Amino acid sequence: MNPPNIIFIVFDTLRRDICSIYGGDVKTPNIEEFLKDSNIFPRAVSSSPWTVPSHMSFFTGLYAREHGVHEDLEHGDGRVLDKIYEYNGDNIISYLKQKGYLTIGYSTNPWLSPGTGFDRNFSSFTFFSSEYMNLEEMNAVNEYKRYGKNRYEAAKNLILSGNFQEFLKYYRIHKRIIKRKREVGYPFIKGSDLIFDHIMNSSYEEPFFIFINLMESHEPSALWELDIDDRKIKYLDLSGREIISEKKMERTRNGYKRSLEILDFQFGRLIKYLKKMKLYDNTMIIVTSDHGQALKEKRKIPYYGHGNFLYDEIIEVPLIIKFNNNVKINIKNWNQSLVNIPEQIKNSIEGSMDDYMTSEYVFSESFGPVHDFETLIKEGILPSDINFSLMNEKMFYPKKAVYWKNYKLVLNGLTGELDEFTENGKSQDPNEKKEIVENLKEQIYIFKGQESFRV
Amino acid sequence: MTQEIRIEGGLSLNAKVAIAKIVINDAIDRFKRPFVVWSAGKDSMVVLHLVRNVAEERHMDMLPALFIDHGQHYEETIEMLDKISKEWNFKVIYARNEDALSAVKGNKIYLKDLNKENQEEAKKIAQPGEILKDENGEYFEYSLETSVGNHILKTIAMNNAIKRYRIDALFTGIRWDENPARSWEVFISPRENPPHVRVHPILPFTERNIWEYTFKNNLPIHPLYYQGYRSIDGKYDSKKTSDKPAWEQDLEHTKERAGRSQDKEGMMEKLRRFGYM
Numbered sequence: 001m002n003p004p005n006i007i008f009i010v011f012d013t014l015r016r017d018i019c020s021i022y023g024g025d026v027k028t029p030n031i032e033e034f035l036k037d038s039n040i041f042p043r044a045v046s047s048s049p050w051t052v053p054s055h056m057s058f059f060t061g062l063y064a065r066e067h068g069v070h071e072d073l074e075h076g077d078g079r080v081l082d083k084i085y086e087y088n089g090d091n092i093i094s095y096l097k098q099k100g101y102l103t104i105g106y107s108t109n110p111w112l113s114p115g116t117g118f119d120r121n122f123s124s125f126t127f128f129s130s131e132y133m134n135l136e137e138m139n140a141v142n143e144y145k146r147y148g149k150n151r152y153e154a155a156k157n158l159i160l161s162g163n164f165q166e167f168l169k170y171y172r173i174h175k176r177i178i179k180r181k182r183e184v185g186y187p188f189i190k191g192s193d194l195i196f197d198h199i200m201n202s203s204y205e206e207p208f209f210i211f212i213n214l215m216e217s218h219e220p221s222a223l224w225e226l227d228i229d230d231r232k233i234k235y236l237d238l239s240g241r242e243i244i245s246e247k248k249m250e251r252t253r254n255g256y257k258r259s260l261e262i263l264d265f266q267f268g269r270l271i272k273y274l275k276k277m278k279l280y281d282n283t284m285i286i287v288t289s290d291h292g293q294a295l296k297e298k299r300k301i302p303y304y305g306h307g308n309f310l311y312d313e314i315i316e317v318p319l320i321i322k323f324n325n326n327v328k329i330n331i332k333n334w335n336q337s338l339v340n341i342p343e344q345i346k347n348s349i350e351g352s353m354d355d356y357m358t359s360e361y362v363f364s365e366s367f368g369p370v371h372d373f374e375t376l377i378k379e380g381i382l383p384s385d386i387n388f389s390l391m392n393e394k395m396f397y398p399k400k401a402v403y404w405k406n407y408k409l410v411l412n413g414l415t416g417e418l419d420e421f422t423e424n425g426k427s428q429d430p431n432e433k434k435e436i437v438e439n440l441k442e443q444i445y446i447f448k449g450q451e452s453f454r455v
Numbered sequence: 456m457t458q459e460i461r462i463e464g465g466l467s468l469n470a471k472v473a474i475a476k477i478v479i480n481d482a483i484d485r486f487k488r489p490f491v492v493w494s495a496g497k498d499s500m501v502v503l504h505l506v507r508n509v510a511e512e513r514h515m516d517m518l519p520a521l522f523i524d525h526g527q528h529y530e531e532t533i534e535m536l537d538k539i540s541k542e543w544n545f546k547v548i549y550a551r552n553e554d555a556l557s558a559v560k561g562n563k564i565y566l567k568d569l570n571k572e573n574q575e576e577a578k579k580i581a582q583p584g585e586i587l588k589d590e591n592g593e594y595f596e597y598s599l600e601t602s603v604g605n606h607i608l609k610t611i612a613m614n615n616a617i618k619r620y621r622i623d624a625l626f627t628g629i630r631w632d633e634n635p636a637r638s639w640e641v642f643i644s645p646r647e648n649p650p651h652v653r654v655h656p657i658l659p660f661t662e663r664n665i666w667e668y669t670f671k672n673n674l675p676i677h678p679l680y681y682q683g684y685r686s687i688d689g690k691y692d693s694k695k696t697s698d699k700p701a702w703e704q705d706l707e708h709t710k711e712r713a714g715r716s717q718d719k720e721g722m723m724e725k726l727r728r729f730g731y732m
Contacts, residue, residue: 066487066621360619442546446519446620449488 003099003349004324005283006209007270008341010058011263012051012109013218013306015292016044016316018257026260030268031287031320038285038322039329041355044336045362045403046291049314050307050370051111052080054290054338055118055213059091061342064365065451071307073396076372084117092342093121096209099349104204107213108191122211126198128191140173149380150229178226187220188258192266200273216263217293219305221255224248229381231371234305237296238395239387244296244304252304253295282324284348288338289317301395307370310401310410312425315364323353332358335403361443362403369395398453402443409440416454461631461638463659468667472505475656478642479509479626482654483518486624489654492613493520493547495535496687497665497701498628500674501657506626507543517545521616521625524551525599525608526559527689531678539675550616555607563594564607573607580606599689618649626654632661633711662711666702686712 018024021035022042047057053064053071064070069083093103105112105125112118113127129138147166148154151174158167181187192214199210219230236242244252267287274280292314296302299311306314319336321344323329336357344356373391376382398413401420407428410420421430421437430437445455463471482489491506493499503520510517522536540547558568566574566586577586577595581603586595598604616622631638644653660668662685669676679687683695685704697704 063621066623445546446488446548450483450515451487452515 002282003101003207005204005207005279006096006101006286006345006349007274007283008058008209008211008286008345009267009288010055010211010213011217011260011287011289011318012213012215013291013293014260014263014289014318015313016289016318017313018260019318021320022318026257026264028260028264030264030271034267034271034285034287034322035320037326038320039331041319041321041331041336041357043334043403044288044317044319044338044357045364045401046289046315046317047337047339047364049291049310049364049366051109051290052077052084055112056084056087057339058290058341059093059118060087060089061092061339062089063339063363063447064367065449070365071367071370073368073398076368076375077370078372078375081116087117091121092345093209093211095342095346097121097123100207102205102208103211104208105211106195106198107211108195108215109213109218112213128194128198137173137177140170141177144170145379153380181226187222187226188216188255189262190215190218192216192263196266196269196273199270213290214263214266216259217256217289219252219293221253221259222248222251223255224251230305231376232381234303235371235373235376235382235386235391237304238301239391241383241386249296249304256293256295281326283322284324284345285320285322286341286345287318287320288341290338291315292317308366308368308395308399310364310366310399310420312408312422315401319357321357323348327353329353329355331355334358334360334405335362337362360404361447363444363447364401364403366399368398400444400448400453402440402447404436404440404443407436407440409437409444411441411444411453411455413448413451413453413455459638460633460635462661463631464661466659468660468664468671471657471659471664472668474659475502475505476509478654478656479506480513482624482626482643482652483509483513483515486652488620488622489518489624489626490521490548490620490622491518491626492628493522493536494688495532495539495677496628497669497677497680498630498657498660500628500677501660501665501668502626502628503539503543504668504672504674505656507545517543518626519546519548521548521550521613521622523609523613524549525612525689526551526556526597527599527608527691529679529687529690532687535675535677548616548620550612552608552612552615555611559597562597563589564597564604565592565594567592569607573611576611577603577607598691614649617651622651624652624654626656628657629655630660630662630665631658662706666706670702 016022018026020026020028021031021040046054048054048064048070053069056067056069057063060067067087069080069087071077071080097103103122105119105122106128107113108128114125119125144151144154148157155167195212195214220226225233233244237244274283291306293306294303294309294311294313296304297313303309332355337359340357340359347354347356373382377384399410399419400413401408401410406424408420408422409418412419418430421428441455448455491503493503507517520540536547554570554573555564558564566577569577581595585601585603586593595601595603599608629637629640631640640655640658642655642658644655646653677687680701683698683700684693685696685701687693696709
């Protein structure tokens with residue numbers, strides 16, 4: 001028997017509940033059709049609320065604390081690139097390579113691009129810039145920072161100092177970028193079309209493993225977000241300084257939904273192509289996401305974005321697996337952890353068609369805000385007088401979530417207090433279910449191991 | 456593998472304690488989710504106490520303990536677990552092979568009542584004559600005396616716990632002087648399936664050292680040792696070696712595990728290979 005090909009697609013930032021196959025209202029005819037040959041996992045949870053630790057888990061089979069590549073309270077994501085390099089264990093890519101697989105990566109997410117360390121062990125890894133900037137333009141974006149913290153300030157300084165030539169140069173480049181973004185449909189289309197075009201124009205030696213990360217669902221999701229740094233939008237809103245209006249948020253929600261329609265369309269192209277090339281039946285296809293997206297739902301702390309919080313909408317993701325020969329498997333009850341992906345792949349290529357995704361207890365963890373505030377202020381993205389004390393209370397603490405059966409519990413690692421205790425997504429009184437709360441806290445206690453995380 | 460038993464007789468107890476602490480500290484530095492295997496027996500009690508001391512020195516919580524529950528423990532053992540874990544304030548996780556324990560019928564475990572994994576494991580490890588047959592089908596005895604019983608009730612239970620709790624380091628109380636299979640163990644020994652390391656802080660301790668340490672530190676003593684047992688595990692398989700308390704017996708010239716049936720030639724070596732301590 002020929003070993004199956006594997007295509008592993010990450011719809012970056014796609015939350016579970018909007019997908020029609022999970023009861024959501026976005027129509028996804030191609031994914032629905034694909035489901036006839038595949039298996040839907042009902043309750044998949046990502047191990048982390050943002051790209052880097054989550055992808056590291058996909059590849060290593062380890063939770064963030066175990067592989068060590070995650071944000072920290074002091075530096076945010078400031079040390080993450082170093083940590084990717086410091087990780088010296090094996091991963092599923094090296095395993096597949098050893099098994100004779102051709103390993104190819106395509107991504108539109110800059111965290112997952114050649115040079116970050118995520119490309120290690122891949123035969124080839126290609127990054128498609130989702131903003132369609134050429135090298136000159138990308139350099140220009142970095143260069144103007146010499147003249148001011150942001151482009152408005154840079155423009156002002158250039159004009160005031162009479163340096164009109166430089167001003168005109170950057171202004172033209174800026175106009176060009178904006179024009180191109182509009183032409184290609186950014187922020188709604190972010191490169192999935194390019195990646196699939198590329199795949200359809202390539203031929204791969206079998207067996208192949210292709211990893212694809214598509215950014216369509218990642219912010220920005222609406223035109224109003226285009227000219228503002230997404231971190232600025234997020235943190236000004238969170239600090240209460242510049243609340244995102246409901247009208248804007250509604251546009252963002254619509255744009256977010258539209259992104260899934262685009263992904264579904266592009267995914268349909270890929271499936272059609274695989275069938276045409278007679279590659280479909282002998283290819284295992286995994287479709288999931290690295291995390292979801294909060295769109296300012298009604299919560300104690302409403303939030304737009306991902307990272308930091310372990311809300312359902314941020315860590316509950318879709319998971320569909322088509323095995324080779326379109327085998328249907330028995331999926332166990334309850335929750336799936338995406339850290340089990342390498343084990344699922346290894347067993348599936350050995351011919352063991354069982355559910356390795358489901359675990360009795362499934363965890364997700366956050367170590368604080370993803371961004372480094374000092375840098376954000378230094379770069380002029382955030383004002384220096386932003387209300388930190390309010391932000392501190394809201395987000396400067398580590399969190400861990402555990403899922404067990406219908407229950408979910410989230411702990412604040414600084415105080416040991418409950419952030420969340422729900423059954424079927426509905427808030428519960430912890431005093432009425434003391435035994436369950438105690439058991440779940442014990443599971444987090446064991447899971448945290450030696451980390452100084454209060455339980 | 457050599458059949459010699461290694462006995463470290465030159466070092467003082469203090470030196471061996473210092474070595475144990477170096478080993479424990481090294482493992483705590485390097486591993487994220489270490490557990491202490493604890494049976495309430497004399498050796499694991501010493502390891503537990505040493506780990507507790509190190510944890511106090513490091514101002515950290517005591518590590519959680521893993522108790523392998525094969526369903527045949529003495530009541531006194533369970534009482535000790537509860538009492539000490541409360542007094543010392545740490546968590547005890549019970550590792551049980553639920554599938555096998557729920558399949559026990561009288562003193563038999565029928566293969567057909569086990570899940571696929573346990574069936575395969577039983578066939579893999581069973582020595583000739585351990586898998587028997589009656590009108591209801593193939594079975595093995597519900598005993599810790601046999602390779603297959605030991606493997607299914609203890610090793611599999613432990614391996615499942617390692618996987619379930621994602622344990623990366625397990626502290627155990629094995630010693631060089633117990634038998635030849637353990638005489639060439641190293642302090643930190645990597646294992647596969649599931650991947651983790653075994654940490655052996657008290658390898659150089661002799662049986663005499665264990666009792667010296669126990670009395671010096673006033674550690675709780677399992678009541679059965681007073682009755683003459685020298686090595687305690689399952690209640691059907693442990694036998695007295697004398698009527699004298701364990702520490703008053705001739706420790707240097709008689710076999711410690713004589714009261715347990717596992718001393719069969721070569722069995723320890725095989726069990727070790729498949730993951731038993």
